[in-house]
Amino acid sequence: MDTRPIGVFDSGMGGLTVLHECLVTLPQEDYVYLGDGARLPYGPRPLDEIRRFAAEIAGYLESLGVKLVVAACNSATAAALPDLQRRLSVPVVGVLAPEAHAAVLATRNRRIGLLATEATVASGRYAELVHALDAGAEVVPVACPRLVPLIEGDDPFGEETAEAVREYAAPLREAGVDTVILGCTHYPLIRPVLQRVFGRGVTLVFSAEETAREVAELLERRGIGNGEGREGGCRFLTTGDTALFREMGRRFLQLPIASVERVELAALEAAAA
Amino acid sequence: MDTRPIGVFDSGMGGLTVLHECLVTLPQEDYVYLGDGARLPYGPRPLDEIRRFAAEIAGYLESLGVKLVVAACNSATAAALPDLQRRLSVPVVGVLAPEAHAAVLATRNRRIGLLATEATVASGRYAELVHALDAGAEVVPVACPRLVPLIEGDDPFGEETAEAVREYAAPLREAGVDTVILGCTHYPLIRPVLQRVFGRGVTLVFSAEETAREVAELLERRGIGNGEGREGGCRFLTTGDTALFREMGRRFLQLPIASVERVELAALEAAAA
Numbered sequence: 001m002d003t004r005p006i007g008v009f010d011s012g013m014g015g016l017t018v019l020h021e022c023l024v025t026l027p028q029e030d031y032v033y034l035g036d037g038a039r040l041p042y043g044p045r046p047l048d049e050i051r052r053f054a055a056e057i058a059g060y061l062e063s064l065g066v067k068l069v070v071a072a073c074n075s076a077t078a079a080a081l082p083d084l085q086r087r088l089s090v091p092v093v094g095v096l097a098p099e100a101h102a103a104v105l106a107t108r109n110r111r112i113g114l115l116a117t118e119a120t121v122a123s124g125r126y127a128e129l130v131h132a133l134d135a136g137a138e139v140v141p142v143a144c145p146r147l148v149p150l151i152e153g154d155d156p157f158g159e160e161t162a163e164a165v166r167e168y169a170a171p172l173r174e175a176g177v178d179t180v181i182l183g184c185t186h187y188p189l190i191r192p193v194l195q196r197v198f199g200r201g202v203t204l205v206f207s208a209e210e211t212a213r214e215v216a217e218l219l220e221r222r223g224i225g226n227g228e229g230r231e232g233g234c235r236f237l238t239t240g241d242t243a244l245f246r247e248m249g250r251r252f253l254q255l256p257i258a259s260v261e262r263v264e265l266a267a268l269e270a271a272a273a
Numbered sequence: 274m275d276t277r278p279i280g281v282f283d284s285g286m287g288g289l290t291v292l293h294e295c296l297v298t299l300p301q302e303d304y305v306y307l308g309d310g311a312r313l314p315y316g317p318r319p320l321d322e323i324r325r326f327a328a329e330i331a332g333y334l335e336s337l338g339v340k341l342v343v344a345a346c347n348s349a350t351a352a353a354l355p356d357l358q359r360r361l362s363v364p365v366v367g368v369l370a371p372e373a374h375a376a377v378l379a380t381r382n383r384r385i386g387l388l389a390t391e392a393t394v395a396s397g398r399y400a401e402l403v404h405a406l407d408a409g410a411e412v413v414p415v416a417c418p419r420l421v422p423l424i425e426g427d428d429p430f431g432e433e434t435a436e437a438v439r440e441y442a443a444p445l446r447e448a449g450v451d452t453v454i455l456g457c458t459h460y461p462l463i464r465p466v467l468q469r470v471f472g473r474g475v476t477l478v479f480s481a482e483e484t485a486r487e488v489a490e491l492l493e494r495r496g497i498g499n500g501e502g503r504e505g506g507c508r509f510l511t512t513g514d515t516a517l518f519r520e521m522g523r524r525f526l527q528l529p530i531a532s533v534e535r536v537e538l539a540a541l542e543a544a545a546a
Contacts, residue, residue: 082408091383097406101374105487106494110364132405133370135355203494214378221379221476 002224005030007061008070012040014185015072016252021212030232037240042075043119054080060271074183078123098210099181100129106203107179113172114141116183140175144168151186169197179203236260275497278303280334281343285313287458288345289525294485303505310513315348316392327353333544347456351396371483372454373402379476380452386445387414389456413448417441424459435466442470452476509533
C-alpha cells in the first residue's frame with residue numbers, strides 16, 4: 001500500500017477529463033491536479049518551450065511527494081514525455097500510448113481515424129505508436145483546430161460544434177475507419193455529438209478512459225495502490241485565475257470543485273532548477 | 274460472437290506455453306496450433322528465411338479460417354511480425370509488445386532485465402518497445418544460449434539448469450533489476466528455478482501470460498469472442514514427427530494432447546504463394 005497522491009497536469013482544464021476517469025476508476029486514491037492556466041494554450045508554442053514548462057510542472061509535482069505523474073495533455077505528451085521520463089524518478093504516464101494500444105485492439109478493419117489538435121497530428125506520434133503494435137494498420141489523421149475553442153466556449157453543444165464535427169468526421173467516414181482515436185482531452189465533453197456523427201458502428205477511443213485504465217494497471221502491477229474502501233481527496237492547483245478554474249473546471253470534471261489554490265510560476269521554475 | 278478458431282504457431286513446442294495460458298484464460302475458444310517441427314530451430318536462421326517460414330505458416334492458418342493469428346515465438350515475432358501484419362487481413366499478435374508493456378508497468382526502480390535467445394537479444398526489439406513506453410527505463414539484456422537445449426533435454430530441473438540460470442541471472446542481480454522479462458516461450462517450464470534464483474522481490478514477466486491477456490482484451494474490445502460457457506477444442510498440426518510432438522508437447526502444454534496431424538511443407542508453401 002502506498003498512500004502518496006497521484007499528480008496530474010495539463011496546460012489548462014482538458015486534463016480534468018482524465019482526472020474524472022481516474023476518480024471513477026480509482027476512488028481510493030488521492031490526487032493533486034495542476035493546470036498551467038497562466039501559460040495556456042500549449043498547442044501553438046515551440047516544442048522546447050512546452051518541454052520546459054512540462055519539466056517545471058512535473059518537477060514541482062514530484063517535490064510534493066507524488067508516486068506517479070500523469071501528463072494529461074496530448075500536446076505535452078507528444079512534446080515532452082520521453083524528456084519527463086528521463087528526468088523524474090517516479091513513473092510518468094502519458095495519454096498517447098494507452099489510446100494507440102486501445103485502438104489497435106478495437107479496430108476490426110484496421111483503419112483507424114485520429115481527431116486531434118494540429119500539434120498532435122503534426123507530431124506523428126500516434127501513427128508511430130499504432131504501427132509499433134500493428135504494422136498493417138492504417139492511421140487517417142485529421143487536425144481539428146476549431147474544436148477546443150468551441151468546447152471551451154459558451155455553447156459546446158450548439159449547431160456550430162455539430163457542424164465542425166461533421167466537417168472533421170467526413171474524411172474519416174470516407175476512408176471507412178471503424179475506430180476513431182479522440183486525441184485531445186477536451187473531446188469527451190462532446191461525446192454525444194461525436195458518437196451521433198460517426199454512428200454506433202464506429203468505436204470511439206478516449207484518452208481519459210484509456211489513461212485511467214493504464215494508471216490502474218500500473219498501480220496494481222507495482223503494488224502501490226492506496227487502500228481500497230477509503231475515499232481519496234483531490235487538491236486543485238492553477239498558475240492562472242482560481243475563480244475561472246473553479247467555474248470552468250466543473251464542466252470538465254463533472255464533479256464539484258471545492259477550492260482551488262494558486263501556484264506562482266516562480267515556484268514551478270524553482271522546482272525545475 | 275465469432276466462432277472461428279484462433280491460430281497459434283511456433284517453430285516447435287515453446288508456443289504451447291502460450292497456448293496453455295490462452296486455454297486457461299479463454300477456455301471457450303477453439304484453437305489451431307501449428308509447430309514447424311521440420312524446420313526448427315529458427316534461432317540460428319537468417320532473418321529473411323524466418324520471415325518466409327512465418328509468412329507460409331500464417332498464410333496457411335489464415336486459409337483455415339482463423340480469426341486471429343498468435344506468433345507464439347519470440348524469434349519469429351522479432352523477425353517477422355511487421356511483415357505478417359502487413360500480409361494478413363486478420364490481426365496478428367506477437368509475444369514481445371505485451372511483455373514489454375507489462376514490464377514497464379511492473380518495475381518500481383525502472384531497471385528491467387531481459388533473458389532471451391541470442392537472436393532476440395540481438396534484435397534489440399524489447400529495448401525499443403520498453404523505451405517507447407518509458408524513455409527513462411533501463412533494459413539489461415542477457416543472451417541465454419544454454420537454456421532452450423536444457424529445457425528440451427532429459428532433465429530440465431537438474432543441477433545443470435540451476436547452474437545456467439544462476440550464471441545468466443548474475444549480471445541482472447548485479448545491475449539491481451527488480452523486473453525480468455523472460456523473453457522465450459520455453460522459460461515458463463523452469464519458472465520455479467527462475468523465481469528461486471531471483472527471489473520474491475523480483476517480478477518475472479512471462480510472454481505466455483501477457484500474450485494471453487492481450488488476446489483476451491483484443492477479443493473483448495472487438496466483440497469477436499466465442500460464446501462463454503462452452504468448452505472449445507484444439508487441433509494440433511506439425512510439419513515434423515507427430516509422435517514426438519505428442520510426447521514432448523505434453524510437457525509444454527501441461528494438458529493432454531489427443532491427436533496430432535501432419536502438415537506437409539508443400540501445403541505451407543502453397544498457402545504463401
